[in-house]
Amino acid sequence: VHLVESGGAFVQPGESLRLSCAAAKMIFAGNVMGWYRQARGKPRELVALVSVDGGSTNYTDSVKGRFTISRDNSKNSVYLQMNNLKPEDTAVYYCNADVYRDYPKDYWGLGTQVFVAS
Secondary structure, eight states: OOEEEEOOOEEOTTOOEEEEEEEOHHHHTTSOEEEEEEOTTSOOEEEEEEOTTSOOEEEOGGGTTTEEEEEETTTTEEEEEEOSOOGGGOEEEEEEEGGGTTSOGGGSOOOEEEEEOO
16 A cells, blocks of 8 residues: 555534645655545545645645645655635545546545535
8 A cells, every 4th residue: 555544534614634644655755745635426636735845835726725735754744734624625535646646546545534514
């Protein structure tokens, strides 16, 4: 297993979660890393990206100001701090190197489920 996501849970709107992803060095090292999500019945979408050195980040508009992506290169890990969660954030969240964004599911982990409801 090269990607292991964790931290998903059932939460109420307005609450926070921190997702973690442990990646194999062959995937993590030297690559832009991203968090993606897939809601039921919808295609997987990009949520956030973090540069190799962690100094630059990008977010999809719907999460700007609420989510923060970060990485720890000493641990081959990437994180997603999610604040002020909304029901529309409900999805399975995945991490991966951005270069593998369009690769089939064999190149992805199992993801972690986030469910936001009151």
